Amino acid sequence: MSYTNETAAAANDWVWVADKENTFLKGQVESVSDDNKTYKVKIPELQNKVRSFKANDVHRCNPVQFDKCDDMASLTHLNEPSVVNNLQLRYQDDLIYTYSGLFLVAVNPYKRLNIYNKDFVKLYKNSTVNLNDTSNNSESDDDSSHLTRSSSVKPHIFATSEEAFQNLKTNKQDQSILVTGESGAGKTETTKKVIQYILQVSTSETNKAASICFENQILQANPILESFGNATTVRNLNSSRFGKFIKINILPASNELSGCHVDWYLLEKSRVVYQDSKERNYHVFYQFLKGASDSLLKEFDLNRSIYDYGYLKNTNHTIPGINDKAEFKLLDSAFDIMNFTDTDKKNVFKILAIILHLGNITFKSSSDSSRQAFLEEKSNKVIGTIAKLFGISDTAFKDSFMSSRVKAGRDIVKQQRTSSQAKFALDALAKSLYEMLFQYLVNKINDNFDVNAVDAFEESNSVGILDIAGFEIFEKNSFEQLCINYTNEKLQQFFNHHMFVLEQSEYLKEGISWQYIDFGQELKPTIELIEGSSSKKVSVFSILNEECVVPKGSDRSFLEKLHRELENKDKSADKSKEKFKANKIRDGFIIKHYAGEVDYNVDGWLDKNKDPLSNTIVELLSNSSSPFIQELFDERALQHSNVSDSPVKGGRNNKSAMFRTAAQRHKQELQDLMKQLDCTQPHFVRCILPNTNKRPAEFDKKLVLEQLRCNGVLEGIRIARSGYPNKMDFHTFAEIGS
Numbered sequence: 100m101s102y103t104n105e106t107a108a109a110a111n112d113w114v115w116v117a118d119k120e121n122t123f124l125k126g127q128v129e130s131v132s133d134d135n136k137t138y139k140v141k142i143p144e145l146q147n148k149v150r151s152f153k154a155n156d157v158h159r160c161n162p163v164q165f166d167k168c169d170d171m172a173s174l175t176h177l178n179e180p181s182v183v184n185n186l187q188l189r190y191q192d193d194l195i196y197t198y199s200g201l202f203l204v205a206v207n208p209y210k211r212l213n214i215y216n217k218d219f220v221k222l223y224k225n226s227t228v229n230l231n232d233t234s235n236n237s238e239s240d241d242d243s244s245h246l247t248r249s250s251s252v253k254p255h256i257f258a259t260s261e262e263a264f265q266n267l268k269t270n271k272q273d274q275s276i277l278v279t280g281e282s283g284a285g286k287t288e289t290t291k292k293v294i295q296y297i298l299q300v301s302t303s304e305t306n307k308a309a310s311i312c313f314e315n316q317i318l319q320a321n322p323i324l325e326s327f328g329n330a331t332t333v334r335n336l337n338s339s340r341f342g343k344f345i346k347i348n349i350l351p352a353s354n355e356l357s358g359c360h361v362d363w364y365l366l367e368k369s370r371v372v373y374q375d376s377k378e379r380n381y382h383v384f385y386q387f388l389k390g391a392s393d394s395l396l397k398e399f400d401l402n403r404s405i406y407d408y409g410y411l412k413n414t415n416h417t418i419p420g421i422n423d424k425a426e427f428k429l430l431d432s433a434f435d436i437m438n439f440t441d442t443d444k445k446n447v448f449k450i451l452a453i454i455l456h457l458g459n460i461t462f463k464s465s466s467d468s469s470r471q472a473f474l475e476e477k478s479n480k481v482i483g484t485i486a487k488l489f490g491i492s493d494t495a496f497k498d499s500f501m502s503s504r505v506k507a508g509r510d511i512v513k514q515q516r517t518s519s520q521a522k523f524a525l526d527a528l529a530k531s532l533y534e535m536l537f538q539y540l541v542n543k544i545n546d547n548f549d550v551n552a553v554d555a556f557e558e559s560n561s562v563g564i565l566d567i568a569g570f571e572i573f574e575k576n577s578f579e580q581l582c583i584n585y586t587n588e589k590l591q592q593f594f595n596h597h598m599f600v601l602e603q604s605e606y607l608k609e610g611i612s613w614q615y616i617d618f619g620q621e622l623k624p625t626i627e628l629i630e631g632s633s634s635k636k637v638s639v640f641s642i643l644n645e646e647c648v649v650p651k652g653s654d655r656s657f658l659e660k661l662h663r664e665l666e667n668k669d670k671s672a673d674k675s676k677e678k679f680k681a682n683k684i685r686d687g688f689i690i691k692h693y694a695g696e697v698d699y700n701v702d703g704w705l706d707k708n709k710d711p712l713s714n715t716i717v718e719l720l721s722n723s724s725s726p727f728i729q730e731l732f733d734e735r736a737l738q739h740s741n742v743s744d745s746p747v748k749g750g751r752n753n754k755s756a757m758f759r760t761a762a763q764r765h766k767q768e769l770q771d772l773m774k775q776l777d778c779t780q781p782h783f784v785r786c787i788l789p790n791t792n793k794r795p796a797e798f799d800k801k802l803v804l805e806q807l808r809c810n811g812v813l814e815g816i817r818i819a820r821s822g823y824p825n826k827m828d829f830h831t832f833a834e835i836g837s
């Protein structure tokens with residue numbers, strides 16, 4: 100990437116040069132070719148060897164007074180190596196937070212730093228400065244104040260939290276803090292720090308008891324979300340496998356906490372039935388089996404050995420530093436604090452037990468030519484246990500996954516499934532149940548906050564913290580990556596547009612005539628390619644949804660249609676088509692995202708997008724004799740009917756027909772999120788993974804650079820530089836001029 104306003108280097112200048120092994124090295128320019136295209140540079144780290152470089156691979160170093168600078172936007176020479184070098188120098192001194200214009204960059208320290216205690220809260224409390232202060236000579240008519248972080252305190256997540264809190268109080272406007280980054284980069288820890296800070300500065304003096312009780316509840320929602328939504332992965336021992344948006348409501352007049360609400364996105368439900376080697380299922384399964392009482396386990400026909408369960412037995416059972424038994428105790432008390440009754444808790448554990456048993460239904464390898472599924476002998480007992488827990492009959496349950504109903508002309512006929520089809524149906528049920536359980540838990544947490552909401556009649560404002568995975572480019576990219584990359588594309592668009600609005604208002608305030616480009620528009624073609632628009636009906640999602648309902652639709656027919664409809668063969672002016680490329684060699688397609696080209700493979704996309712549950716099983720369970728199971732499936736059916744284009748027909752038993760595809764659901768949820776974010780004043784945090792070994796003090800420059808390219812930090816710099824890159828307040832300008 101090159102930066103338009105970067106000044107070219109001359110002889111004797113110190114520069115950064117590209118280097119395969121070290122990412123970049125420092126050197127001194129010996130000479131520049133007449134056409135300014137080639138540089139000869141002497142490199143001390145390579146025994147003063149002189150090497151030739153193309154101009155694009157040579158970037159000027161900053162004067163030493165800029166070393167470890169707090170805000171990288173102030174660097175004289177703003178280029179990739181300078182940004183990475185500044186972060187590295189700071190990281191070595193445990194300065195993990197750095198500003199880059201509107202971004203707060205946070206590099207994971209992988210060690211406890213003593214920078215989050217009460218003294219630090221005190222330091223940052225009331226530390227913002229008012230940009231509209233008259234002493235700043237601003238002639239703005241705008242009567243809202245803009246409180247921003249002060250340069251007298253060091254960059255910190257508390258400074259960003261304080262900025263949000265003060266703007267909420269002063270302008271009575273909702274705030275958002277958007278935290279993104281790779282897995283293990285520190286998003287969840289950062290989110291917790293924001294919550295910790297907001298809770299500490301917003302505690303009301305007048306209603307202290309109520310406030311502390313509420314604070315406790317907000318903090319206790321976390322163990323529940325982590326037990327059910329986090330798992331050990333290769334990257335992170337406690338990885339959140341879902342995105343969340345936590346809104347903390349505050350009464351601006353009294354600073355009192357008044358409520359809280361959690362929304363969640365993209366739970367990785369495949370983990371319930373399958374985990375990569377060295378990874379685990381969701382924490383709660385291990386906590387439950389290790390920590391529950393003997394009588395509770397007996398009630399659900401479970402025993403303690405993790406090796407006895409198909410969905411757990413191939414996973415790492417013990418993780419150093421994680422005590423599942425102790426965590427179960429914490430979960431149990433979190434349930435109590437969140438007002439879950441004993442019956443509620445039993446219902447939750449019952450679903451976990453059903454899922455564990457579902458993984459134990461196994462099939463004989465079939466020798467018969469029909470390839471019809473045959474159960475292993477011991478599975479009949481498991482089926483009996485599951486049916487009892489579900490509150491349905493054994494035979495009806497067995498029938499629901501051993502056979503399917505297919506349309507033959509006007510009739511519906513029963514067809515026996517093969518063992519892999521039956522296993523697929525069972526796994527689908529386990530995954531859906533887990534997702535429904537997660538939804539139930541979040542609903543219950545939110546209901547509890549609503550009941551405890553302080554002074555519901557007074558208007559409150561919120562600080563919303565979004566903790567969501569950043570852009571993903573893996574070796575193999577599937578539907579899940581498309582959803583997360585599409586989300587990040589939208590969030591980047593939101594950032595670019597926000598920056599545009601801010602810059603534009605600056606120029607207007609100063610009376611500068613300037614045609615500023617809305618960089619948010621640059622992302623539109625990619626977003627439209629994925630989700631479609633009123634003018635562009637055909638998109639990746641629309642084709643995928645269509646293939647899920649047409650007879651004989653398959654991953655292959657989906658891919659063929661994508662190539663047919665979206666490839667820009669006629670070189671039309673359709674900008675979104677420029678963002679699409681077929682990849683015939685790898686059975687997939689390529690999308691040009693802002694963060695780079697991503698190669699998607701379409702294996703399994705139709706199954707991932709469709710309702711994984713058959714009508715038969717939904718009907719069966721919504722008529723269960725267990726009120727909880729019935730309610731769970733009623734809830735699901737209601738969700739479907741709310742968004743369905745067609746009205747509910749045929750009453751209760753027809754509810755399963757109202758399903759939304761995963762793509763439709765995610766598109767809708769994202770639209771709702773963006774609508775909420777649009778009404779907030781946003782703040783942006785980018786978490787950075789410094790190494791893949793989870794080690795303190797290790798800084799992998801290449802890894803960091805890749806993240807800065809993907810997470811919009813370098814994009815932000817590019818945009819800033821396309822306007823007036825350096826801004827000076829009036830006094831300084833006058834001083835320099837005189």
Ligand SMILES: Nc1ncnc2c1ncn2[C@@H]1O[C@H](COP(=O)(O)OP(=O)(O)OP(=O)(O)O)[C@@H](O)[C@H]1O
Nearest residue numbers: 207209210211282283284285286287288335338339
């Ligand atoms: N500010 C911090 N101070 C100390 N340790 C930290 C900090 N941030 C992150 N860590 C360490 O890094 C680990 C991973 O962080 P975290 O779980 O927040 O990552 P994440 O970005 O939320 O990952 P995922 O997307 O997988 O959930 C933490 O468990 C902790 O050990």
